Amino acid sequence: KQEVTQIPAALSVPEGENLVLNCSFTDSAIYNLQWFRQDPGKGLTSLLLIQSSQREQTSGRLNASLDKSSGRSTLYIAASQPGDSATYLCAVILAGGTSYGKLTFGQGTILTVHP
Amino acid sequence: ETGVTQTPRHLVMGMTNKKSLKCEQHLGHNAMYWYKQSAKKPLELMFVYSLEERVENNSVPSRFSPECPNSSHLFLHLHTLQPEDSALYLCASSLRGLATGELFFGEGSRLTVL
Numbered sequence: 001k002q003e004v005t006q007i008p009a010a011l012s013v014p015e016g017e018n019l020v021l022n023c024s025f026t027d028s029a030i031y032n033l034q035w036f037r038q039d040p041g042k043g044l045t046s047l048l049l050i051q052s053s054q055r056e057q058t059s060g061r062l063n064a065s066l067d068k069s070s071g072r073s074t075l076y077i078a079a080s081q082p083g084d085s086a087t088y089l090c091a092v093i094l095a096g097g098t099s100y101g102k103l104t105f106g107q108g109t110i111l112t113v114h115p
Numbered sequence: 116e117t118g119v120t121q122t123p124r125h126l127v128m129g130m131t132n133k134k135s136l137k138c139e140q141h142l143g144h145n146a147m148y149w150y151k152q153s154a155k156k157p158l159e160l161m162f163v164y165s166l167e168e169r170v171e172n173n174s175v176p177s178r179f180s181p182e183c184p185n186s187s188h189l190f191l192h193l194h195t196l197q198p199e200d201s202a203l204y205l206c207a208s209s210l211r212g213l214a215t216g217e218l219f220f221g222e223g224s225r226l227t228v229l
Binding site for chain 2: 004034036041042043044045046049089091103104105106107108
């Protein structure tokens with residue numbers, strides 16, 4: 001059974017810092033990995049999708065890397081801003097089968113960026 | 116209107132009530148999903164529909180009944196719920212199966228069962 005772990009569970013940083021969020025998964029047979037952001041009481045917003053054949057994806061101040069063999073992904077946020085405060089979730093799609101249901105989420109990292 | 120839209124955003128119901136959650140996607144996607152998000156637990160997949168056919172049913176109690184009349188609309192019918200069913204219910208869609216496609220979520224319907 002695929003398990004996804006995110007570390008740290010919570011992170012508080014001053015504005016302007018660069019930071020790294022970690023995601024690890026137990027089964028490396030994945031199709032892809034997706035990072036999401038969730039604001040309190042809201043739905044999830046897709047940030048980055050990394051296919052299993054890729055090593056990293058970038059979008060603005062965000063960079064996500066994937067090391068499938070070691071079962072790890074990192075989300076790097078450069079020059080953090082208070083508006084980045086949210087819960088960040090990673091999810092992996094297990095390869096094989098229909099692929100519709102094998103999306104496993106971590107419990108998230110709660111990020112607070114204070115001015 | 117674009118994206119994935121869920122209504123109502125908030126719902127309070129008694130244990131004997133019958134209500135429905137609605138999801139609509141304007142992305143031209145073929146697959147739609149219901150997820151449940153409870154406090155301090157990872158998201159749990161409930162149901163998946165692909166081209167209006169249910170392809171996943173994740174051992175969800177029968178008091179939750181999904182309906183997908185077409186590829187743009189998804190409903191979750193609720194009846195005789197329990198207080199532990201209180202949660203944020205999230206609808207999502209993808210162009211195809213998740214092997215190649217991103218998952219796009221709605222804002223969620225916050226359900227409270229009294």
